[in-house]
Amino acid sequence: MDTSDLFEFKQDQEFSKLLHHDNYIDLTTAALEIARDDQPDLVFDSVHTWIRQRASELSSRVALAEDDRSLIQAVVECLAKEHGLMGNNICYHRAEGSYLNHVIENKQGLPISLSLIYMAVGKELGIEIQGVAAPMQFILRYETQAGPLFIDPYLKGAVYNEEECLIRLAELTDLSKKELSRLLKPATHREIIIRMLMNLKRIHEEQQDYQKAWNVQRRLFALSPLSNAHKKDLAAYSFKIKQLSLSIELLESCLKSCPESEWNSIKLMLQKAHSELAQWN
Missing domain, CATH: 3.10.620 (C8orf32 fold)
Structure with missing residues (x-):
């Protein structure tokens, strides 16, 4: 994809x-x-x-x-x-x-x-x-x-x-x-859907059903496309379900916008994704 x-x-x-x-x-x-x-x-x-x-x-x-x-x-x-x-x-x-x-x-x-x-x-x-x-x-x-x-x-x-x-x-x-x-104000429709998605993400992660977690994370990323955290999580799930090219593309995008403190962890994820992809090719 x-x-x-x-x-x-x-x-x-x-x-x-x-x-x-x-x-x-x-x-x-x-x-x-x-x-x-x-x-x-x-x-x-x-x-x-x-x-x-x-x-x-x-x-x-x-x-x-x-x-x-x-x-x-x-x-x-x-x-x-x-x-x-x-x-x-x-x-x-x-x-x-x-x-x-x-x-x-x-x-x-x-x-x-x-x-x-x-x-x-x-x-x-x-x-x-x-x-x-x-x-x-x-x-x-x-x-x-x-x-x-x-x-x-x-x-x-x-x-x-x-x-x-x-x-x-x-x-x-x-x-x-x-x-x-201060927290009892009505939630927006966006906030409600995000909270529902976060619940599902936690459940699928707990059950190690990474395809379903990917489906949920895709929606979370679509709602917050500038979020490095959501992009990184989608990259991680993409790796787990063997969408390796997508994982690499997302991680490379993360490197361009994430804080320097996250570079090492993202580079390690990239190294693993490239290594896995090489075995498939």
């Missing part, structure tokens, strides 16, 4: 919008486009239909909600209680916990994938539920006149006010509540 082909995602219309710096995309479809890397025959319609069905179930309940908290509790009751969506630690080690079709089927997933489902159902209802890339755990934010409410889909849709949310996050991190409060 030539480096110019790394940025081609012709089948992925929503993901491609991010490459052109569009601020808003259909997050559900973009997440499914990522899942399709691992499931080439994935049909998106079943996920979109499930989301519309949940919105239909909720429409009258939402309309009759007495206040904002009651409205959010109705969403939680439907998705977490009636349809059983929740977190499971095993999802941190399996890619299926990031794929919306599997999350819906298995009723468990990572915080970010569960959150995307809540956001999608909310969007169908005309309710803006926003993602928050909080440290350690992705959560949701819903604005009210009395202040924001936060939802933790991983914990069966636990609902917090801001103070309660800060206490919960402080238990998971070493950060103070003051530091955490």
